[in-house]
Amino acid sequence: MFRYFENLIDPFVAYEQVDTPPTRLWPFMLGYSQPFKRVFVLAALMSVIVAAVEVGLIFYMGRVVDLLGGSPAEFWQAHGTELIVVAALILFIRPILQLVDVFLLNNTILPNFGTLIRWRAHKHVLRQSVGWFENDFAGRIANRVVQTPPAAGEVVFQVFDAISFSIAYMIGAAILLMAADPRLLLPLLIWLVLYGALVRWTVKRVGPASQAASDARSTVTGRIVDSYTNIPSIKMFAHGTQELDYAREAISETRRTFQIEMRIFTIMDGTLVALNGLLIVGVVGWAILLWAQGSASVGVVAAATALTLRLNAMTGWIMWALTSFFRELGIVAEGMQTIAQPIDLLDASDAGPLQLGDGQIEIRDLSHHYGRKTGGLDHVNLTIEPGEKIGLIGRSGAGKSTLVKLLLRFYDVEQGAILIDDQDIAKVTQDSLRSHIGMVQQDSALLHRSVRANILYGRPDATEEQMIAAAKQAEAHEFILDLQDPEGRTGYDAHVGERGVKLSGGQRQRVTLARVILKDAPILLLDEATSALDSEVEASIQETLYGMMQGKTVIAIAHRLSTIAQMDRILVMDGGRIVEQGSHSDLLAHGGLYAQFWARQSGGFLNPEAAA
Numbered sequence: 001m002f003r004y005f006e007n008l009i010d011p012f013v014a015y016e017q018v019d020t021p022p023t024r025l026w027p028f029m030l031g032y033s034q035p036f037k038r039v040f041v042l043a044a045l046m047s048v049i050v051a052a053v054e055v056g057l058i059f060y061m062g063r064v065v066d067l068l069g070g071s072p073a074e075f076w077q078a079h080g081t082e083l084i085v086v087a088a089l090i091l092f093i094r095p096i097l098q099l100v101d102v103f104l105l106n107n108t109i110l111p112n113f114g115t116l117i118r119w120r121a122h123k124h125v126l127r128q129s130v131g132w133f134e135n136d137f138a139g140r141i142a143n144r145v146v147q148t149p150p151a152a153g154e155v156v157f158q159v160f161d162a163i164s165f166s167i168a169y170m171i172g173a174a175i176l177l178m179a180a181d182p183r184l185l186l187p188l189l190i191w192l193v194l195y196g197a198l199v200r201w202t203v204k205r206v207g208p209a210s211q212a213a214s215d216a217r218s219t220v221t222g223r224i225v226d227s228y229t230n231i232p233s234i235k236m237f238a239h240g241t242q243e244l245d246y247a248r249e250a251i252s253e254t255r256r257t258f259q260i261e262m263r264i265f266t267i268m269d270g271t272l273v274a275l276n277g278l279l280i281v282g283v284v285g286w287a288i289l290l291w292a293q294g295s296a297s298v299g300v301v302a303a304a305t306a307l308t309l310r311l312n313a314m315t316g317w318i319m320w321a322l323t324s325f326f327r328e329l330g331i332v333a334e335g336m337q338t339i340a341q342p343i344d345l346l347d348a349s350d351a352g353p354l355q356l357g358d359g360q361i362e363i364r365d366l367s368h369h370y371g372r373k374t375g376g377l378d379h380v381n382l383t384i385e386p387g388e389k390i391g392l393i394g395r396s397g398a399g400k401s402t403l404v405k406l407l408l409r410f411y412d413v414e415q416g417a418i419l420i421d422d423q424d425i426a427k428v429t430q431d432s433l434r435s436h437i438g439m440v441q442q443d444s445a446l447l448h449r450s451v452r453a454n455i456l457y458g459r460p461d462a463t464e465e466q467m468i469a470a471a472k473q474a475e476a477h478e479f480i481l482d483l484q485d486p487e488g489r490t491g492y493d494a495h496v497g498e499r500g501v502k503l504s505g506g507q508r509q510r511v512t513l514a515r516v517i518l519k520d521a522p523i524l525l526l527d528e529a530t531s532a533l534d535s536e537v538e539a540s541i542q543e544t545l546y547g548m549m550q551g552k553t554v555i556a557i558a559h560r561l562s563t564i565a566q567m568d569r570i571l572v573m574d575g576g577r578i579v580e581q582g583s584h585s586d587l588l589a590h591g592g593l594y595a596q597f598w599a600r601q602s603g604g605f606l607n608p609e610a611a612a
Contacts, residue, residue: 005107009035011116020342025333028340032117039108043160046101048168053094055172062303105161113156114149121145121339129345130410139225140218141338148335151328162321173307180300181290187282194275202268203326210330213257220250272319276312283308353432357421358386359522359553366416376402378576389554391567398573400557404525438521442528444512446500451480452492454511458519473544474514526556
């Protein structure tokens with residue numbers, strides 16, 4: 001039975017992805033609700049039926065009170081069969097109806113609705129560009145992706161568990177009182193108007209207050225995750241107190257926003273108690289007055305009393321359900337600031353896969369300033385022949401990394417074009433472009449998974465033998481065999497920690513090299529690929545690098561002489577432009593900026609900053 005209801009909806013069902021999700025709350029929620037339409041209709045119907053049964057039960061109890069006026073023998077003879085039928089309905093049919101209602105809410109809607117939103121939200125966020133992620137805390141992004149789905153699930157739950165039930169219940173209560181005596185409807189209507197005013201006052205304030213509190217919690221998460229991610233720097237600079245102050249500021253703001261939220265609930269509770277007192281006195285008192293005048297039976301008084309006491313108990317729950325509904329809507333609205341943002345870097349509508357031939361790279365009049373007027377690249381023109389090895393040097397901010405990022409299409413170029421084998425990279429799919437490019441970065445961060453998973457990231461379908469061969473070529477196999485993590489996993493199964501923190505810089509770099517070796521892409525980008533290696537290891541890795549470069553088009557950002565001098569051509573960048581290019585010997589003979597870098601070299605490194 002559980003499995004039947006749990007599998008009524010597949011949260012991973014195929015759907016049409018949109019690049020620009022709705023930015024308004026209800027269209028956003030409606031988009032995620034499409035697979036649940038039939039279930040939602042059935043849940044609403046069951047909620048109304050359950051409410052009608054509850055009201056009908058109170059009405060029947062009033063009837064029983066009226067029927068008890070005669071002798072027990074006469075009562076049982078006249079109404080015994082009726083009582084047995086009603087008892088059977090209460091014992092068997094009523095639980096089945098409520099059980100179906102609960103199954104739909106607890107086992108079909110709640111687990112699957114949150115799962116569907118979490119899956120689709122994560123899928124949408126993963127499609128965002130590198131630049132998009134650089135503009136926010138990873139912790140805050142993750143927090144919004146994690147907290148929005150349960151909030152949205154709670155919104156849907158309250159719609160069917162409380163809101164539709166309570167509306168149906170109050171309509172049934174009004175019909176019951178009107179059927180007994182229309183005059184009993186008057187105090188209920190007065191109470192409903194006042195109750196509606198209280199709901200409106202509460203809802204108007206709790207939504208914004210909840211969104212502010214949710215945003216404050218996301219900020220706390222972002223700051224705390226930022227601290228934990230950079231814990232080595234915090235310890236190294238002894239800035240624990242500073243980090244606590246940084247977090248305390250956000251935690252204090254969270255406390256302040258939560259206090260405002262709770263003040264609203266306190267006012268609501270106090271007012272609700274007074275209103276419920278008015279409801280009980282008004283309805284029950286009037287019923288007694290009608291009974292005293294002979295206009296109502298004892299059963300009517302009993303039914304009215306039971307109904308108002310039930311409403312008294314329900315109103316607090318209804319109010320909390322409504323405030324919870326709008327509070328969770330506030331959380332959803334806050335989460336939408338992340339998961340409803342449009343994709344800022346898209347494939348062209350007619351984009352096809354990159355058809356790689358020889359691997360020629362052509363850069364035409366390329367300018368990119370990240371939306372500013374300065375920095376980045378300025379009118380760069382360059383052709384890299386198939387299989388050519390290019391060294392790229394320059395001062396910090398000269399545009400080296402920007403050129404590499406644009407080649408990977410982490411950003412769309414602002415002016416000009418980049419072509420690979422005469423194909424504009426803006427007109428091919430991003431995945432196909434990057435599948436043909438291997439890159440080793442200076443910051444050799446790894447995934448918090450096993451060594452095996454990290455190496456196989458380069459080519460998931462590689463065999464164990466191919467993976468180990470790549471590790472051996474990267475001089476990583478021996479140290480990998482000696483690894484053991486706190487869970488007791490060893491060798492290639494050992495986990496490396498967040499960003500590979502459990503490995504040394506040199507070990508991380510060698511695992512990264514193994515991953516790129518396994519990928520075996522025809523275009524190779526090296527961004528200080530040996531910067532984390534000591535001299536002895538670097539000497540052995542150089543052989544690996546040169547082996548990796550054979551038959552590939554290579555762009556290498558490097559300061560080590562051993563890497564630069566072996567390049568077919570060296571490009572010197574300054575101020576976003578290529579100011580010199582040629583072989584190592586040609587540039588030395590030219591006596592320009594490269595010669596200045598060379599003359600001021602230190603410890604086997606070119607020192608571009610010293611030439612400033």
